Amino acid sequence: MEEQINKWLFNPIVEKIATIFIGIAFIWIIVKIIQKNLFSKIKDNDHRYRAKKFGSFIGYFLTILFVTIVFSDKLGGLTVAFGVAGAGIAFALQEVIASFAGWLAIMFGGFYKSGDRVQLGGIKGDVMDIGILRTTIMETGQWVDGDLYNGRIVLVANSFVFKEPVYNYSGDFPFLWDEIKIPIQYGSNYEKTGEILLKIGKEVSGDLSEKSKQKWDFLQNK
Structure with a gap:
């Protein structure tokens, strides 16, 4: 029994999984500390929002990079399998990929920012949050006259920036x-x-x- 426990504990796969958990926890602890102690002191709301979003993006990037490095010795023989699987995933998740590309275009292309009044995907309102896949909008109009809020919070896929015109009333x-x-x-x-x-x-x-x-x-x- 003890021999089986030792064999399990010193299994290379188990060691790598434990390393991944510890490494990911360390990465996100550092990211959260920086966001709380550094980015939260930025006075401008828009700059603070962008800084926190960028910090989260760096956290995701470092997580993927860390996992790749840990399993780098196992990836050589799986290149073809990953290629085939990647093609299938890309086809199945083309809308998700388009939304992610839309997020990059929004963040670095200056389409709009948090707080702007926009019309996106047929929805007009104020931008509350710009996520990796969707933009959250506090809707105005519809059954309410003028430019008053109607109480609906709408999530619009970021891919709409490539499909329809983006009207920015606060550019x-x-x-x-x-x-x-x-x-x-x-x-x-x-x-x-x-x-x-x-x-x-x-x-x-x-x-x-x-x-x-x-x-x-x-x-x-x-």
């Missing part, structure tokens, strides 16, 4: 033009009407016109 130019039509009776004092409307518009909009001009100049330079 480099965070202003939208709109139109208000005010009917005026024929024969009215048009000059007086213009003065009244212009005065009201300035009171309501304040310095938004100047801010929009500054943003427009910034967008042109970019």
